[in-house]
Amino acid sequence: MAVYTEIPDDALETFIASYDIGALTSYKGIAEGVENTNYLVHTEEGSYILTLYEKRVRREDLPFFLTLMEHLAARGISCPVPVLDREGRVLRELMGRPAALVTFLEGLSVRRPRPEHCAALGAGLARLHLAGADFPMRRPNSLAVGDWPGLYESLAARADEVAPGLSGVIEAELDHLARHWPSGLAEGVIHADLFPDNVFFLGTRLSGIIDFYFACTDMLAYDIAICLNAWCFEPDNAFNVTKARALLRAYDRVRPLDAGDLEALPVLARGAALRFLLTRAHDWLNTPDGALVRPKDPLEYLRKLRFHQGVTGVGAYGLGAVA
Protein backbone atom coordinates (compact mmCIF):
# COMPACT_ATOMS: atom_id res chain seq x y z
CA MET A 1 0.00 0.00 0.00
CA ALA A 2 1.57 3.20 -1.08
CA VAL A 3 1.22 6.38 -3.08
CA TYR A 4 4.49 6.47 -4.97
CA THR A 5 3.67 9.46 -7.15
CA GLU A 6 2.00 12.69 -6.03
CA ILE A 7 -0.15 14.58 -8.53
CA PRO A 8 -0.55 18.36 -8.17
CA ASP A 9 -4.10 19.71 -8.41
CA ASP A 10 -3.55 21.65 -11.61
CA ALA A 11 -2.00 18.67 -13.40
CA LEU A 12 -4.94 16.45 -12.51
CA GLU A 13 -7.52 19.11 -13.39
CA THR A 14 -6.02 19.38 -16.86
CA PHE A 15 -5.85 15.60 -17.20
CA ILE A 16 -9.48 15.06 -16.17
CA ALA A 17 -10.61 17.85 -18.50
CA SER A 18 -9.48 15.65 -21.41
CA TYR A 19 -12.30 13.21 -20.53
CA ASP A 20 -16.02 13.78 -20.90
CA ILE A 21 -16.82 13.07 -17.23
CA GLY A 22 -17.38 16.56 -15.79
CA ALA A 23 -14.92 18.61 -13.78
CA LEU A 24 -12.64 17.18 -11.11
CA THR A 25 -14.13 17.78 -7.64
CA SER A 26 -11.75 15.82 -5.39
CA TYR A 27 -9.06 13.14 -5.37
CA LYS A 28 -7.37 11.12 -2.67
CA GLY A 29 -4.34 8.88 -2.94
CA ILE A 30 -5.40 5.46 -1.68
CA ALA A 31 -3.46 2.77 0.11
CA GLU A 32 -4.33 0.02 -2.34
CA GLY A 33 -2.23 -2.04 -4.66
CA VAL A 34 1.40 -2.87 -4.15
CA GLU A 35 2.76 -2.19 -7.61
CA ASN A 36 1.05 1.02 -8.68
CA THR A 37 -0.17 4.38 -7.42
CA ASN A 38 -3.95 4.69 -7.21
CA TYR A 39 -6.19 7.70 -6.67
CA LEU A 40 -9.89 7.68 -5.92
CA VAL A 41 -11.19 10.51 -8.08
CA HIS A 42 -14.56 12.25 -7.79
CA THR A 43 -15.84 14.30 -10.73
CA GLU A 44 -19.17 16.00 -11.30
CA GLU A 45 -20.35 12.74 -12.91
CA GLY A 46 -19.10 9.99 -10.63
CA SER A 47 -16.27 8.12 -8.95
CA TYR A 48 -13.22 6.72 -10.73
CA ILE A 49 -9.90 5.07 -9.99
CA LEU A 50 -6.85 6.65 -11.60
CA THR A 51 -3.84 4.35 -11.78
CA LEU A 52 -0.29 5.47 -12.45
CA TYR A 53 1.74 2.43 -13.48
CA GLU A 54 5.01 2.34 -11.60
CA LYS A 55 8.11 0.59 -12.77
CA ARG A 56 7.23 -3.01 -11.90
CA VAL A 57 4.49 -3.12 -14.57
CA ARG A 58 5.74 -3.62 -18.11
CA ARG A 59 4.40 -0.86 -20.31
CA GLU A 60 3.97 -3.18 -23.30
CA ASP A 61 1.56 -5.35 -21.27
CA LEU A 62 -0.85 -2.50 -20.47
CA PRO A 63 -2.89 -2.73 -23.68
CA PHE A 64 -3.60 -6.40 -22.89
CA PHE A 65 -4.87 -5.60 -19.37
CA LEU A 66 -6.94 -2.58 -20.37
CA THR A 67 -8.44 -4.18 -23.46
CA LEU A 68 -9.29 -7.26 -21.39
CA MET A 69 -11.19 -5.15 -18.83
CA GLU A 70 -13.16 -3.51 -21.65
CA HIS A 71 -13.87 -6.93 -23.16
CA LEU A 72 -15.04 -8.48 -19.90
CA ALA A 73 -17.13 -5.48 -18.89
CA ALA A 74 -18.86 -5.53 -22.29
CA ARG A 75 -19.82 -9.16 -21.51
CA GLY A 76 -21.35 -8.33 -18.15
CA ILE A 77 -18.43 -9.00 -15.82
CA SER A 78 -18.39 -6.45 -12.99
CA CYS A 79 -14.84 -5.19 -13.38
CA PRO A 80 -13.37 -1.71 -13.70
CA VAL A 81 -14.22 -0.24 -17.10
CA PRO A 82 -11.48 1.84 -18.70
CA VAL A 83 -12.76 5.30 -19.59
CA LEU A 84 -11.98 6.70 -23.04
CA ASP A 85 -10.69 10.24 -23.27
CA ARG A 86 -12.09 12.67 -25.84
CA GLU A 87 -9.71 11.28 -28.43
CA GLY A 88 -10.74 7.70 -27.73
CA ARG A 89 -7.58 6.74 -25.86
CA VAL A 90 -7.50 4.50 -22.79
CA LEU A 91 -3.77 4.44 -22.06
CA ARG A 92 -2.45 7.89 -21.24
CA GLU A 93 0.54 9.43 -19.56
CA LEU A 94 0.62 11.54 -16.38
CA MET A 95 3.55 12.59 -14.18
CA GLY A 96 5.85 10.75 -16.57
CA ARG A 97 4.07 7.45 -16.01
CA PRO A 98 1.59 5.40 -18.02
CA ALA A 99 -1.85 6.16 -16.61
CA ALA A 100 -5.43 4.96 -17.02
CA LEU A 101 -8.76 5.99 -15.58
CA VAL A 102 -11.33 3.29 -14.79
CA THR A 103 -14.76 3.26 -13.22
CA PHE A 104 -14.97 2.89 -9.43
CA LEU A 105 -16.68 -0.24 -8.10
CA GLU A 106 -18.52 -0.29 -4.81
CA GLY A 107 -17.98 -3.28 -2.56
CA LEU A 108 -15.90 -4.64 0.30
CA SER A 109 -12.99 -7.05 0.30
CA VAL A 110 -13.80 -9.85 2.70
CA ARG A 111 -11.08 -10.64 5.21
CA ARG A 112 -12.63 -13.95 6.27
CA PRO A 113 -14.59 -15.41 3.38
CA ARG A 114 -17.48 -17.65 4.34
CA PRO A 115 -18.66 -20.58 2.18
CA GLU A 116 -21.25 -18.27 0.55
CA HIS A 117 -18.47 -15.94 -0.54
CA CYS A 118 -16.49 -18.88 -1.91
CA ALA A 119 -19.53 -20.01 -3.87
CA ALA A 120 -20.03 -16.51 -5.30
CA LEU A 121 -16.35 -16.42 -6.16
CA GLY A 122 -16.48 -19.78 -7.93
CA ALA A 123 -19.43 -18.71 -10.04
CA GLY A 124 -17.81 -15.34 -10.76
CA LEU A 125 -14.55 -16.97 -11.82
CA ALA A 126 -16.38 -19.33 -14.17
CA ARG A 127 -18.25 -16.38 -15.70
CA LEU A 128 -14.96 -14.55 -16.13
CA HIS A 129 -13.49 -17.57 -17.93
CA LEU A 130 -16.51 -17.83 -20.22
CA ALA A 131 -16.49 -14.10 -20.95
CA GLY A 132 -12.80 -14.29 -21.83
CA ALA A 133 -13.27 -17.20 -24.24
CA ASP A 134 -13.46 -14.95 -27.31
CA PHE A 135 -10.83 -12.44 -26.18
CA PRO A 136 -8.47 -12.21 -29.14
CA MET A 137 -5.26 -11.08 -27.42
CA ARG A 138 -2.76 -13.45 -25.83
CA ARG A 139 -0.23 -12.86 -23.08
CA PRO A 140 1.94 -15.75 -21.90
CA ASN A 141 2.01 -16.24 -18.15
CA SER A 142 5.33 -14.74 -17.10
CA LEU A 143 5.15 -16.70 -13.84
CA ALA A 144 4.32 -20.09 -15.36
CA VAL A 145 5.71 -23.50 -14.46
CA GLY A 146 8.65 -23.04 -16.83
CA ASP A 147 9.66 -19.82 -15.08
CA TRP A 148 9.82 -21.22 -11.56
CA PRO A 149 13.27 -22.86 -11.78
CA GLY A 150 14.78 -19.54 -12.87
CA LEU A 151 12.92 -17.67 -10.15
CA TYR A 152 14.22 -20.20 -7.64
CA GLU A 153 17.79 -19.84 -8.90
CA SER A 154 17.67 -16.11 -8.12
CA LEU A 155 17.04 -16.83 -4.44
CA ALA A 156 18.42 -20.37 -3.97
CA ALA A 157 21.52 -19.26 -2.10
CA ARG A 158 19.40 -17.52 0.55
CA ALA A 159 16.28 -19.73 0.59
CA ASP A 160 17.20 -21.29 3.92
CA GLU A 161 17.16 -17.81 5.49
CA VAL A 162 13.40 -17.88 4.95
CA ALA A 163 13.06 -21.27 6.64
CA PRO A 164 15.63 -23.99 7.41
CA GLY A 165 15.45 -26.69 4.75
CA LEU A 166 13.36 -24.63 2.36
CA SER A 167 15.79 -25.10 -0.52
CA GLY A 168 15.40 -28.88 -0.36
CA VAL A 169 11.61 -28.64 -0.31
CA ILE A 170 11.56 -26.33 -3.31
CA GLU A 171 14.03 -28.36 -5.35
CA ALA A 172 12.08 -31.57 -4.82
CA GLU A 173 8.84 -29.80 -5.68
CA LEU A 174 10.26 -28.26 -8.86
CA ASP A 175 11.31 -31.74 -9.90
CA HIS A 176 7.88 -33.20 -9.14
CA LEU A 177 6.05 -30.44 -11.01
CA ALA A 178 8.33 -30.72 -14.05
CA ARG A 179 7.40 -34.39 -14.29
CA HIS A 180 3.69 -34.13 -13.52
CA TRP A 181 2.54 -30.74 -14.84
CA PRO A 182 -0.54 -31.32 -16.99
CA SER A 183 -1.02 -30.38 -20.60
CA GLY A 184 -3.95 -30.40 -22.95
CA LEU A 185 -6.36 -28.78 -20.49
CA ALA A 186 -8.71 -25.96 -21.50
CA GLU A 187 -6.84 -22.67 -21.79
CA GLY A 188 -7.95 -19.07 -21.92
CA VAL A 189 -7.70 -15.78 -20.09
CA ILE A 190 -7.04 -16.24 -16.38
CA HIS A 191 -6.95 -13.59 -13.68
CA ALA A 192 -3.99 -15.29 -11.98
CA ASP A 193 -4.14 -13.21 -8.78
CA LEU A 194 -7.71 -13.55 -7.53
CA PHE A 195 -7.06 -13.10 -3.83
CA PRO A 196 -9.82 -11.85 -1.49
CA ASP A 197 -8.49 -8.29 -1.68
CA ASN A 198 -9.16 -8.29 -5.43
CA VAL A 199 -12.83 -9.27 -5.09
CA PHE A 200 -15.59 -7.00 -3.79
CA PHE A 201 -18.81 -8.08 -2.16
CA LEU A 202 -21.98 -6.32 -1.11
CA GLY A 203 -23.31 -8.76 1.45
CA THR A 204 -22.62 -12.14 -0.13
CA ARG A 205 -23.16 -10.87 -3.68
CA LEU A 206 -19.96 -10.54 -5.68
CA SER A 207 -19.98 -6.87 -6.79
CA GLY A 208 -16.62 -6.57 -8.50
CA ILE A 209 -13.33 -8.12 -9.57
CA ILE A 210 -10.31 -5.83 -9.79
CA ASP A 211 -6.57 -5.81 -10.44
CA PHE A 212 -6.08 -7.58 -13.74
CA TYR A 213 -2.36 -6.86 -13.85
CA PHE A 214 -1.32 -10.51 -13.66
CA ALA A 215 -3.97 -11.66 -16.16
CA CYS A 216 -2.59 -13.89 -18.89
CA THR A 217 -3.31 -16.87 -21.10
CA ASP A 218 -3.00 -20.17 -19.24
CA MET A 219 -4.96 -23.21 -18.11
CA LEU A 220 -8.32 -22.18 -16.69
CA ALA A 221 -8.08 -24.80 -13.95
CA TYR A 222 -4.84 -23.18 -12.75
CA ASP A 223 -6.88 -20.06 -11.92
CA ILE A 224 -9.16 -22.27 -9.81
CA ALA A 225 -6.13 -23.74 -8.04
CA ILE A 226 -4.90 -20.23 -7.17
CA CYS A 227 -8.33 -19.49 -5.68
CA LEU A 228 -8.40 -22.72 -3.65
CA ASN A 229 -5.17 -21.58 -2.02
CA ALA A 230 -6.23 -17.97 -1.51
CA TRP A 231 -9.79 -18.58 -0.29
CA CYS A 232 -10.09 -22.00 1.34
CA PHE A 233 -7.44 -22.06 4.08
CA GLU A 234 -8.22 -20.81 7.57
CA PRO A 235 -5.94 -18.38 9.45
CA ASP A 236 -4.48 -21.42 11.29
CA ASN A 237 -3.64 -22.95 7.87
CA ALA A 238 -6.31 -25.65 8.10
CA PHE A 239 -7.87 -26.42 4.74
CA ASN A 240 -11.62 -25.78 4.81
CA VAL A 241 -13.17 -28.42 2.60
CA THR A 242 -16.63 -26.85 2.91
CA LYS A 243 -15.36 -23.67 1.30
CA ALA A 244 -13.51 -25.60 -1.41
CA ARG A 245 -16.60 -27.64 -2.23
CA ALA A 246 -18.71 -24.46 -2.40
CA LEU A 247 -16.19 -22.81 -4.72
CA LEU A 248 -15.81 -25.80 -7.04
CA ARG A 249 -19.50 -26.70 -7.24
CA ALA A 250 -20.49 -23.12 -8.01
CA TYR A 251 -17.81 -22.91 -10.68
CA ASP A 252 -18.92 -26.21 -12.19
CA ARG A 253 -22.53 -25.09 -12.41
CA VAL A 254 -21.50 -22.13 -14.61
CA ARG A 255 -18.66 -23.76 -16.55
CA PRO A 256 -18.67 -27.54 -16.15
CA LEU A 257 -15.30 -29.00 -15.18
CA ASP A 258 -14.20 -32.01 -17.18
CA ALA A 259 -12.38 -35.05 -15.87
CA GLY A 260 -8.99 -33.71 -16.96
CA ASP A 261 -9.46 -30.46 -15.03
CA LEU A 262 -10.51 -32.36 -11.91
CA GLU A 263 -7.71 -34.88 -12.07
CA ALA A 264 -5.14 -32.10 -12.49
CA LEU A 265 -6.40 -29.96 -9.64
CA PRO A 266 -4.06 -31.34 -6.92
CA VAL A 267 -0.90 -30.82 -8.97
CA LEU A 268 -2.12 -27.41 -10.15
CA ALA A 269 -2.73 -26.46 -6.52
CA ARG A 270 0.83 -27.56 -5.65
CA GLY A 271 2.13 -25.44 -8.51
CA ALA A 272 0.04 -22.46 -7.49
CA ALA A 273 1.34 -22.78 -3.92
CA LEU A 274 4.93 -22.98 -5.13
CA ARG A 275 4.49 -19.95 -7.40
CA PHE A 276 3.39 -17.72 -4.50
CA LEU A 277 5.94 -19.29 -2.15
CA LEU A 278 8.67 -18.34 -4.62
CA THR A 279 7.55 -14.78 -5.28
CA ARG A 280 6.89 -14.14 -1.59
CA ALA A 281 10.28 -15.58 -0.64
CA HIS A 282 11.85 -13.34 -3.29
CA ASP A 283 10.10 -10.26 -1.92
CA TRP A 284 10.85 -11.29 1.65
CA LEU A 285 14.57 -11.51 0.92
CA ASN A 286 14.70 -8.35 -1.18
CA THR A 287 12.52 -5.85 0.69
CA PRO A 288 14.67 -3.26 2.44
CA ASP A 289 13.94 -2.56 6.10
CA GLY A 290 11.48 0.29 6.46
CA ALA A 291 10.04 -0.10 2.95
CA LEU A 292 6.58 1.32 2.33
CA VAL A 293 5.18 -2.13 1.58
CA ARG A 294 5.66 -4.94 4.05
CA PRO A 295 6.34 -8.31 2.38
CA LYS A 296 3.78 -11.09 2.81
CA ASP A 297 4.68 -14.23 4.71
CA PRO A 298 6.18 -16.87 2.37
CA LEU A 299 5.71 -19.64 4.93
CA GLU A 300 1.95 -19.39 4.63
CA TYR A 301 2.42 -20.81 1.14
CA LEU A 302 4.89 -23.45 2.28
CA ARG A 303 2.15 -24.78 4.58
CA LYS A 304 -0.36 -24.75 1.71
CA LEU A 305 2.12 -26.59 -0.50
CA ARG A 306 2.56 -29.26 2.18
CA PHE A 307 -1.19 -29.73 2.39
CA HIS A 308 -1.51 -30.35 -1.34
CA GLN A 309 1.52 -32.65 -1.33
CA GLY A 310 -0.58 -34.94 0.85
CA VAL A 311 -3.61 -34.82 -1.44
CA THR A 312 -4.20 -37.93 -3.53
CA GLY A 313 -7.31 -36.91 -5.42
CA VAL A 314 -9.91 -34.24 -5.93
CA GLY A 315 -11.99 -35.78 -3.15
CA ALA A 316 -9.76 -33.88 -0.72
CA TYR A 317 -11.30 -30.69 -2.10
CA GLY A 318 -14.79 -31.82 -1.23
CA LEU A 319 -15.70 -33.19 -4.64
CA GLY A 320 -16.69 -36.62 -5.74
CA ALA A 321 -20.26 -35.81 -6.62
CA VAL A 322 -19.43 -33.12 -9.15
CA ALA A 323 -18.31 -34.70 -12.37
Add this chain to the structure above:
Amino acid sequence: MAVYTEIPDDALETFIASYDIGALTSYKGIAEGVENTNYLVHTEEGSYILTLYEKRVRREDLPFFLTLMEHLAARGISCPVPVLDREGRVLRELMGRPAALVTFLEGLSVRRPRPEHCAALGAGLARLHLAGADFPMRRPNSLAVGDWPGLYESLAARADEVAPGLSGVIEAELDHLARHWPSGLAEGVIHADLFPDNVFFLGTRLSGIIDFYFACTDMLAYDIAICLNAWCFEPDNAFNVTKARALLRAYDRVRPLDAGDLEALPVLARGAALRFLLTRAHDWLNTPDGALVRPKDPLEYLRKLRFHQGVTGVGAYGLGAVA
Protein backbone atom coordinates in the same frame (compact mmCIF):
# COMPACT_ATOMS: atom_id res chain seq x y z
CA MET B 1 0.66 10.25 4.59
CA ALA B 2 -0.03 6.85 5.92
CA VAL B 3 -2.60 4.29 6.94
CA TYR B 4 -1.35 3.21 10.33
CA THR B 5 -4.32 1.02 11.25
CA GLU B 6 -6.07 -1.46 8.97
CA ILE B 7 -9.79 -2.08 9.53
CA PRO B 8 -11.29 -5.45 8.54
CA ASP B 9 -14.49 -5.33 6.52
CA ASP B 10 -16.67 -6.93 9.18
CA ALA B 11 -15.46 -4.55 11.89
CA LEU B 12 -16.26 -1.52 9.75
CA GLU B 13 -19.63 -2.90 8.63
CA THR B 14 -20.64 -3.27 12.27
CA PHE B 15 -19.32 0.18 13.12
CA ILE B 16 -21.16 1.91 10.25
CA ALA B 17 -24.36 0.07 11.13
CA SER B 18 -24.40 2.01 14.41
CA TYR B 19 -25.03 5.20 12.39
CA ASP B 20 -28.16 6.12 10.47
CA ILE B 21 -26.37 6.60 7.14
CA GLY B 22 -27.23 3.43 5.22
CA ALA B 23 -25.04 0.38 4.75
CA LEU B 24 -21.31 0.52 4.08
CA THR B 25 -20.62 0.10 0.35
CA SER B 26 -16.86 0.73 0.16
CA TYR B 27 -13.90 2.19 2.03
CA LYS B 28 -10.36 3.08 1.08
CA GLY B 29 -7.48 4.04 3.31
CA ILE B 30 -6.26 7.42 2.12
CA ALA B 31 -2.81 8.95 2.13
CA GLU B 32 -3.86 12.11 3.95
CA GLY B 33 -2.88 13.49 7.29
CA VAL B 34 0.38 12.85 9.06
CA GLU B 35 -0.88 12.14 12.56
CA ASN B 36 -3.94 9.96 12.03
CA THR B 37 -5.36 7.17 9.89
CA ASN B 38 -8.10 8.28 7.50
CA TYR B 39 -10.53 6.28 5.40
CA LEU B 40 -12.79 7.59 2.66
CA VAL B 41 -16.03 5.73 3.31
CA HIS B 42 -18.97 5.36 0.92
CA THR B 43 -22.35 4.31 2.28
CA GLU B 44 -25.74 4.06 0.63
CA GLU B 45 -26.30 7.68 1.67
CA GLY B 46 -23.07 9.48 0.87
CA SER B 47 -19.34 9.93 1.38
CA TYR B 48 -17.63 10.31 4.75
CA ILE B 49 -14.17 10.49 6.28
CA LEU B 50 -13.47 8.10 9.13
CA THR B 51 -10.53 9.11 11.31
CA LEU B 52 -8.75 6.84 13.74
CA TYR B 53 -6.74 9.01 16.13
CA GLU B 54 -3.24 7.64 16.51
CA LYS B 55 -1.00 8.24 19.46
CA ARG B 56 0.19 11.78 18.69
CA VAL B 57 -3.29 13.23 19.29
CA ARG B 58 -4.26 13.66 22.93
CA ARG B 59 -7.52 11.90 23.59
CA GLU B 60 -8.69 14.54 26.05
CA ASP B 61 -8.46 17.19 23.31
CA LEU B 62 -10.80 15.38 20.91
CA PRO B 63 -14.08 16.75 22.35
CA PHE B 64 -12.76 20.28 21.75
CA PHE B 65 -11.95 19.58 18.09
CA LEU B 66 -15.15 17.70 17.31
CA THR B 67 -17.44 20.13 19.15
CA LEU B 68 -15.71 23.00 17.37
CA MET B 69 -16.41 21.46 13.95
CA GLU B 70 -20.06 21.03 14.88
CA HIS B 71 -20.19 24.64 16.12
CA LEU B 72 -18.57 26.10 13.01
CA ALA B 73 -20.64 23.99 10.61
CA ALA B 74 -23.83 25.11 12.36
CA ARG B 75 -22.73 28.70 11.64
CA GLY B 76 -22.22 28.11 7.94
CA ILE B 77 -18.50 27.33 7.82
CA SER B 78 -17.80 24.63 5.24
CA CYS B 79 -15.90 22.18 7.43
CA PRO B 80 -16.31 18.48 8.12
CA VAL B 81 -19.43 17.86 10.19
CA PRO B 82 -19.14 15.12 12.80
CA VAL B 83 -21.88 12.53 12.35
CA LEU B 84 -23.81 11.38 15.41
CA ASP B 85 -24.35 7.67 15.90
CA ARG B 86 -27.74 6.27 16.86
CA GLU B 87 -26.98 7.00 20.50
CA GLY B 88 -26.00 10.59 19.79
CA ARG B 89 -22.27 10.06 20.22
CA VAL B 90 -19.60 11.71 18.07
CA LEU B 91 -16.45 10.28 19.64
CA ARG B 92 -16.30 6.52 19.32
CA GLU B 93 -13.72 3.78 19.49
CA LEU B 94 -12.61 1.42 16.70
CA MET B 95 -9.61 -0.94 16.49
CA GLY B 96 -8.64 0.20 19.97
CA ARG B 97 -8.37 3.82 18.91
CA PRO B 98 -10.57 6.87 19.36
CA ALA B 99 -12.54 7.30 16.14
CA ALA B 100 -14.93 9.79 14.55
CA LEU B 101 -16.91 9.91 11.33
CA VAL B 102 -17.31 13.26 9.55
CA THR B 103 -18.90 14.37 6.29
CA PHE B 104 -16.72 14.32 3.18
CA LEU B 105 -16.04 17.67 1.51
CA GLU B 106 -15.45 17.99 -2.22
CA GLY B 107 -12.65 20.27 -3.34
CA LEU B 108 -8.97 20.38 -4.29
CA SER B 109 -5.97 21.51 -2.30
CA VAL B 110 -4.14 24.09 -4.37
CA ARG B 111 -0.41 23.50 -4.71
CA ARG B 112 0.32 26.99 -6.05
CA PRO B 113 -2.25 29.41 -4.67
CA ARG B 114 -2.96 32.44 -6.82
CA PRO B 115 -3.98 35.83 -5.39
CA GLU B 116 -7.66 34.90 -5.87
CA HIS B 117 -7.14 31.83 -3.68
CA CYS B 118 -5.40 33.97 -1.05
CA ALA B 119 -8.32 36.39 -1.08
CA ALA B 120 -10.80 33.54 -0.66
CA LEU B 121 -8.65 32.17 2.14
CA GLY B 122 -8.51 35.54 3.93
CA ALA B 123 -12.29 35.92 3.80
CA GLY B 124 -12.76 32.30 4.89
CA LEU B 125 -10.41 32.71 7.82
CA ALA B 126 -12.22 35.86 8.97
CA ARG B 127 -15.55 34.03 8.76
CA LEU B 128 -14.10 31.17 10.76
CA HIS B 129 -12.93 33.62 13.44
CA LEU B 130 -16.35 35.28 13.58
CA ALA B 131 -18.15 31.93 13.72
CA GLY B 132 -15.90 30.86 16.59
CA ALA B 133 -16.56 33.99 18.64
CA ASP B 134 -19.30 32.38 20.73
CA PHE B 135 -17.66 28.96 21.00
CA PRO B 136 -17.75 28.22 24.73
CA MET B 137 -14.85 25.77 25.05
CA ARG B 138 -11.23 26.81 25.50
CA ARG B 139 -8.02 24.97 24.65
CA PRO B 140 -4.70 26.69 25.32
CA ASN B 141 -2.29 26.64 22.39
CA SER B 142 0.17 23.89 23.27
CA LEU B 143 2.65 25.35 20.76
CA ALA B 144 2.44 28.97 21.96
CA VAL B 145 5.25 31.47 22.47
CA GLY B 146 5.84 30.23 26.02
CA ASP B 147 6.37 26.68 24.78
CA TRP B 148 9.03 27.46 22.19
CA PRO B 149 12.02 27.72 24.58
CA GLY B 150 11.27 24.24 25.93
CA LEU B 151 10.78 22.88 22.42
CA TYR B 152 14.11 24.40 21.45
CA GLU B 153 15.84 22.89 24.49
CA SER B 154 14.81 19.43 23.32
CA LEU B 155 16.74 19.86 20.06
CA ALA B 156 19.33 22.54 20.93
CA ALA B 157 22.26 20.11 21.09
CA ARG B 158 21.61 18.98 17.50
CA ALA B 159 20.19 22.17 15.96
CA ASP B 160 23.35 22.87 14.00
CA GLU B 161 22.95 19.49 12.27
CA VAL B 162 19.93 21.02 10.54
CA ALA B 163 21.91 24.06 9.40
CA PRO B 164 25.23 25.50 10.61
CA GLY B 165 24.59 28.40 12.98
CA LEU B 166 20.92 27.56 13.44
CA SER B 167 21.19 27.45 17.23
CA GLY B 168 22.41 31.06 17.35
CA VAL B 169 19.59 32.24 15.08
CA ILE B 170 16.96 30.50 17.19
CA GLU B 171 18.33 31.69 20.52
CA ALA B 172 18.42 35.31 19.36
CA GLU B 173 14.90 35.00 17.97
CA LEU B 174 13.52 33.45 21.16
CA ASP B 175 15.00 36.39 23.05
CA HIS B 176 13.48 38.91 20.64
CA LEU B 177 10.04 37.29 20.75
CA ALA B 178 10.05 37.06 24.55
CA ARG B 179 10.59 40.81 24.69
CA HIS B 180 8.25 41.89 21.88
CA TRP B 181 5.40 39.36 21.86
CA PRO B 182 2.12 41.31 21.88
CA SER B 183 -0.66 41.06 24.40
CA GLY B 184 -4.14 42.45 24.61
CA LEU B 185 -5.08 41.57 21.02
CA ALA B 186 -8.39 39.98 20.13
CA GLU B 187 -8.44 36.30 21.03
CA GLY B 188 -10.66 33.43 20.05
CA VAL B 189 -10.63 30.10 18.29
CA ILE B 190 -7.84 29.81 15.75
CA HIS B 191 -7.20 27.00 13.28
CA ALA B 192 -3.44 27.26 13.84
CA ASP B 193 -2.48 24.99 10.90
CA LEU B 194 -4.23 26.48 7.88
CA PHE B 195 -1.79 25.37 5.20
CA PRO B 196 -2.91 24.96 1.58
CA ASP B 197 -3.38 21.21 2.04
CA ASN B 198 -6.03 21.94 4.68
CA VAL B 199 -8.14 24.16 2.42
CA PHE B 200 -10.23 22.94 -0.51
CA PHE B 201 -11.25 24.94 -3.55
CA LEU B 202 -13.60 24.36 -6.44
CA GLY B 203 -12.18 26.81 -8.98
CA THR B 204 -11.33 29.84 -6.88
CA ARG B 205 -14.25 29.33 -4.49
CA LEU B 206 -13.19 28.05 -1.06
CA SER B 207 -15.21 24.84 -0.63
CA GLY B 208 -13.87 23.52 2.65
CA ILE B 209 -11.52 23.85 5.59
CA ILE B 210 -10.29 20.64 7.23
CA ASP B 211 -7.94 19.30 9.91
CA PHE B 212 -8.85 21.16 13.09
CA TYR B 213 -6.46 19.11 15.23
CA PHE B 214 -4.25 22.06 16.13
CA ALA B 215 -7.19 24.42 16.76
CA CYS B 216 -6.93 26.29 20.05
CA THR B 217 -7.63 29.58 21.79
CA ASP B 218 -5.10 32.25 20.88
CA MET B 219 -4.73 35.65 19.20
CA LEU B 220 -6.74 35.77 16.00
CA ALA B 221 -4.01 37.75 14.25
CA TYR B 222 -1.57 34.91 14.95
CA ASP B 223 -3.73 32.70 12.71
CA ILE B 224 -3.35 35.32 9.97
CA ALA B 225 0.41 35.31 10.48
CA ILE B 226 0.51 31.52 10.03
CA CYS B 227 -1.39 31.94 6.76
CA LEU B 228 0.93 34.69 5.49
CA ASN B 229 3.78 32.23 5.89
CA ALA B 230 1.97 29.26 4.43
CA TRP B 231 0.31 30.99 1.46
CA CYS B 232 2.31 34.04 0.40
CA PHE B 233 5.83 32.77 -0.27
CA GLU B 234 6.82 31.48 -3.70
CA PRO B 235 8.66 28.16 -4.21
CA ASP B 236 11.91 30.19 -4.47
CA ASN B 237 11.11 31.69 -1.02
CA ALA B 238 10.31 35.15 -2.42
CA PHE B 239 7.51 36.87 -0.50
CA ASN B 240 4.60 37.65 -2.81
CA VAL B 241 3.17 40.93 -1.59
CA THR B 242 0.26 40.75 -4.02
CA LYS B 243 -0.95 37.55 -2.40
CA ALA B 244 -0.45 38.96 1.11
CA ARG B 245 -2.41 42.09 0.23
CA ALA B 246 -5.22 39.99 -1.25
CA LEU B 247 -5.34 37.81 1.87
CA LEU B 248 -5.29 40.70 4.34
CA ARG B 249 -7.76 42.91 2.49
CA ALA B 250 -10.25 40.10 2.09
CA TYR B 251 -9.92 39.24 5.77
CA ASP B 252 -10.37 42.86 6.76
CA ARG B 253 -13.54 43.21 4.70
CA VAL B 254 -15.17 40.39 6.71
CA ARG B 255 -13.61 41.06 10.11
CA PRO B 256 -11.98 44.48 10.26
CA LEU B 257 -8.42 44.43 11.61
CA ASP B 258 -7.67 47.04 14.23
CA ALA B 259 -4.45 49.03 14.61
CA GLY B 260 -3.11 46.66 17.27
CA ASP B 261 -3.53 43.60 15.04
CA LEU B 262 -1.81 45.35 12.15
CA GLU B 263 1.07 46.63 14.20
CA ALA B 264 1.68 43.18 15.69
CA LEU B 265 1.61 41.33 12.40
CA PRO B 266 5.38 41.39 11.73
CA VAL B 267 6.31 39.99 15.14
CA LEU B 268 3.48 37.45 14.96
CA ALA B 269 4.78 36.36 11.56
CA ARG B 270 8.27 35.93 13.05
CA GLY B 271 6.80 33.86 15.85
CA ALA B 272 4.75 31.76 13.44
CA ALA B 273 7.87 31.15 11.34
CA LEU B 274 9.86 30.12 14.42
CA ARG B 275 7.10 27.79 15.62
CA PHE B 276 7.15 25.80 12.36
CA LEU B 277 10.93 26.01 12.14
CA LEU B 278 11.15 24.41 15.58
CA THR B 279 8.62 21.64 15.01
CA ARG B 280 10.02 20.83 11.57
CA ALA B 281 13.58 20.78 12.94
CA HIS B 282 12.37 18.47 15.70
CA ASP B 283 10.74 16.11 13.21
CA TRP B 284 13.74 16.33 10.89
CA LEU B 285 16.08 15.24 13.67
CA ASN B 286 13.78 12.55 15.03
CA THR B 287 12.35 10.83 11.96
CA PRO B 288 13.98 7.42 11.44
CA ASP B 289 15.28 6.62 7.96
CA GLY B 290 12.64 4.86 5.91
CA ALA B 291 9.72 6.20 7.97
CA LEU B 292 6.30 6.25 6.32
CA VAL B 293 6.13 10.04 6.56
CA ARG B 294 8.95 12.14 5.16
CA PRO B 295 9.74 15.18 7.33
CA LYS B 296 9.19 18.65 5.85
CA ASP B 297 12.11 20.96 5.23
CA PRO B 298 12.80 23.11 8.31
CA LEU B 299 14.99 25.52 6.34
CA GLU B 300 11.99 26.75 4.37
CA TYR B 301 10.84 28.30 7.64
CA LEU B 302 14.28 29.66 8.47
CA ARG B 303 14.11 31.63 5.21
CA LYS B 304 10.63 32.89 6.06
CA LEU B 305 11.83 33.92 9.51
CA ARG B 306 14.70 35.88 7.94
CA PHE B 307 12.26 37.69 5.67
CA HIS B 308 10.09 38.84 8.55
CA GLN B 309 13.16 39.83 10.58
CA GLY B 310 13.75 42.46 7.91
CA VAL B 311 10.19 43.75 7.99
CA THR B 312 9.71 47.10 9.74
CA GLY B 313 5.96 47.52 9.35
CA VAL B 314 2.79 46.10 7.90
CA GLY B 315 3.46 47.96 4.66
CA ALA B 316 5.78 45.11 3.74
CA TYR B 317 2.68 42.91 3.56
CA GLY B 318 1.03 45.14 1.00
CA LEU B 319 -1.08 47.14 3.39
CA GLY B 320 -1.16 50.80 4.12
CA ALA B 321 -4.58 51.47 2.72
CA VAL B 322 -6.41 48.94 4.88
CA ALA B 323 -6.94 50.35 8.34
